[in-house]
Amino acid sequence: DAMVIQNPRYQVTQFGKPVTLSCSQTLNHNVMYWYQQKSSQAPKLLFHYYDKDFNNEADTPDNFQSRRPNTSFCFLDIRSPGLGDAAMYLCATSRDRQVNQPQHFGDGTRLSIL
């Protein structure tokens, strides 16, 4: 089945040690999103790619960056994770940015900071 796959499901890193989360999709969608979801809260959009065009949300910390080397893959890099960055990170895709297009989510990567 076509889907959005996130690896790993669980990631543990040390305070200040760079970490990369990955997302791949077989849907051939143009748009890929990264969300941060803290416990018992709504997902919060960090940024998205429309094709190769990167779109950062205004309140996303500089510590968070992203790369999209091709249509299928997108990475979330956290340069110096702090304790407050412990969360579930969700990747999503949509065919385009039309307002009524649904977003297809992966199962998420739960990040823990030691």
Add this chain to the structure above:
Amino acid sequence: GDSVTQMEGPVTLSEEAFLTINCTYTATGYPSLFWYVQYPGEGLQLLLKATKADDKGSNKGFEATYRKETTSFHLEKGSVQVSDSAVYFCALRESGNTPLVFGKGTRLSVIA
């Protein structure tokens, strides 16, 4: 700015009970409205959507009607099952250039 307000949870129901989860929104234009469901340990799945006033979205026995006059999009199901236990998020999107705005989510537990 745009916002979504959902009823506070958790909601606990017995199997076969009627479910309503209230959702109201604030938007400057005419947003599309969505309900997403998140099962334990998983990502979000689109449950249903409505793109204009008076549209009814439906899926898996769940329904929600886009009510512009009351700025609401309440989720209903006539008879819930244990397998419906999850967190439900109401969301809106105004345009292709704006993000999906989620409510805080409502946790539903259905007991046999």
